[in-house]
Amino acid sequence: MNIPSDLKYTSSHEWVKLEEDGIVTVGITDHAQSLLGDMVYVETPEVGRKVNQGEECAVVESVKAASDVYAPISGEIVEKNGDLDGSPEKVNEDAYSTWLFRIRPDNVSDLDALLDARAYQAIVESEAH
Amino acid sequence: MLKRTPLFQAHVDMGAKLVDFGGWEMPLHYGSQVDEHHKVRNDCGMFDVSHMQVLDLKGKDCRNFLRYLVANNVDKLKEKGKALYSAMLNEEGGVVDDLIIYYLEESWFRIVVNAGTAEKDVTWMKEKASGFSVEIVPRSDLAMIAVQGPHARERVWQAIPGSESVTSNLKPFYAAEYDPYFIARTGYTGEDGFEIMLPSGLAENFWKALHGLGVPPVGLGARDTLRLEAGMNLYGQDMDESVNPLEAGLAWTVDLKSERDFMGKAALLEKPVKFQLAGLVLLDRGVLRSHQKVSTSKGPGEITSGSFSPTLGQSIALARIPKEAVPGEEVSVTVREKPLRAKIVKYPFARNGKSLI
Numbered sequence: 001m002n003i004p005s006d007l008k009y010t011s012s013h014e015w016v017k018l019e020e021d022g023i024v025t026v027g028i029t030d031h032a033q034s035l036l037g038d039m040v041y042v043e044t045p046e047v048g049r050k051v052n053q054g055e056e057c058a059v060v061e062s063v064k065a066a067s068d069v070y071a072p073i074s075g076e077i078v079e080k081n082g083d084l085d086g087s088p089e090k091v092n093e094d095a096y097s098t099w100l101f102r103i104r105p106d107n108v109s110d111l112d113a114l115l116d117a118r119a120y121q122a123i124v125e126s127e128a129h
Numbered sequence: 130m131l132k133r134t135p136l137f138q139a140h141v142d143m144g145a146k147l148v149d150f151g152g153w154e155m156p157l158h159y160g161s162q163v164d165e166h167h168k169v170r171n172d173c174g175m176f177d178v179s180h181m182q183v184l185d186l187k188g189k190d191c192r193n194f195l196r197y198l199v200a201n202n203v204d205k206l207k208e209k210g211k212a213l214y215s216a217m218l219n220e221e222g223g224v225v226d227d228l229i230i231y232y233l234e235e236s237w238f239r240i241v242v243n244a245g246t247a248e249k250d251v252t253w254m255k256e257k258a259s260g261f262s263v264e265i266v267p268r269s270d271l272a273m274i275a276v277q278g279p280h281a282r283e284r285v286w287q288a289i290p291g292s293e294s295v296t297s298n299l300k301p302f303y304a305a306e307y308d309p310y311f312i313a314r315t316g317y318t319g320e321d322g323f324e325i326m327l328p329s330g331l332a333e334n335f336w337k338a339l340h341g342l343g344v345p346p347v348g349l350g351a352r353d354t355l356r357l358e359a360g361m362n363l364y365g366q367d368m369d370e371s372v373n374p375l376e377a378g379l380a381w382t383v384d385l386k387s388e389r390d391f392m393g394k395a396a397l398l399e400k401p402v403k404f405q406l407a408g409l410v411l412l413d414r415g416v417l418r419s420h421q422k423v424s425t426s427k428g429p430g431e432i433t434s435g436s437f438s439p440t441l442g443q444s445i446a447l448a449r450i451p452k453e454a455v456p457g458e459e460v461s462v463t464v465r466e467k468p469l470r471a472k473i474v475k476y477p478f479a480r481n482g483k484s485l486i
Contacts, residue, residue: 038163040437
């Protein structure tokens with residue numbers, strides 16, 4: 001299972017990366033893309049939208065099913081990945097370099113409450129049983 | 130405990146992602162459902178469909194019993210090996226199941242029913258068989274493998290030496306026996322190919338022989354997108370016991386012309402037909418799914434099966450909508466509380482490797 005140690009995670013299978021400029025990049029984990037299978041549509045949030053932690057703000061759809069993506073922290077959407085419109089399969093090919101959206105966090109310290117790689121791994125393993 | 134087919138271990142060995150499908154532990158895909166779909170449209174692939182139930186109907190009243198039991202006219206079966214697709218209806222005209230009937234002899238017809246409904250079907254048939262001299266024999270000793278795609282037949286001929294001579298002239302919807310194989314030119318993909326029934330003990334060797342000839346395994350995920358593109362109904366989604374077959378795209382299988390009486394006929398003749406099953410192609414971005422609401426100029430409807438079509442590269446659906454709505458009309462589908470634009474089209478959407486839209 002591919003779970004990079006330099007990222008933060010949520011129990012709803014988002015990965016979260018704090019960039020040097022204080023912006024937070026969000027995607028779905030390799031485990032999540034593997035469960036969903038071939039991705040055919042990604043709906044990203046509008047830039048400028050304010051989101052609360054845990055709020056639905058994107059949708060990833062595979063041939064099999066649609067799955068909501070939740071805001072891992074509260075803040076404002078500052079960028080969405082427009083490349084995914086024409087090539088949603090990039091999420092399958094490399095889940096960690098294929099980000100969905102970026103958030104300017106209300107409080108950077110909110111990130112401390114997210115899971116580290118080891119804690120996320122434990123969640124993935126517990127789901128397998 | 131989920132039921133397993135004789136090919137379960139082969140699926141595990143080939144890296145299948147297994148899911149619970151109507152109580153059976155079945156392969157959803159072996160890596161990529163979309164790749165598997167394209168392989169069947171463009172070359173060929175093999176499916177384990179051993180979860181489906183083969184029933185042998187034996188006895189001197191077979192034909193009379195089937196005349197009464199199913200909505201299509203079994204008297205279309207005159208030649209040995211000929212197959213017939215039909216719905217089996219209840220008294221109210223709802224669909225108990227859809228099935229394929231093969232004619233072998235006057236005292237022997239073979240029926241293939243859906244996995245999830247098999248038990249219910251056998252109970253139903255046995256109940257209806259009282260007064261007829263017939264016996265319903267579940268053939269749980271048989272496995273079934275579908276090999277589908279433009280190159281499917283030649284691979285089967287390579288895998289079963291000697292089978293070509295008895296099946297090369299087989300027309301679509303005919304079957305032939307090549308002991309111990311029962312080879313039918315039928316399928317659920319919109320492609321040429323065979324569905325092969327064989328003793329369970331031979332299934333794994335046959336599966337591996339096909340694999341050795343370059344035939345990839347295909348899971349239930351691609352089976353669903355292939356049948357949807359081909360415009361074939363799925364029981365439990367596009368129709369069930371509450372659905373009138375004439376409102377489920379099955380009018381071509383319901384024989385209301387002959388004098389013959391059959392289970393559900395009287396109810397069908399009394400019911401007004403208000404809906405049709407129509408094809409939809411999504412014009413906006415997104416994916417159509419079952420149960421989404423459709424708004425047409427003639428009234429509301431609902432999607433019964435929806436997915437992404439790998440052949441068309443866009444989302445398609447079958448939807449039950451008012452029968453007055455016509456192809457070409459732009460309709461609205463509610464997806465996550467937002468209206469998306471879709472167009473009514475004639476289906477099938479794709480067959481024989483090509484988009485028909």
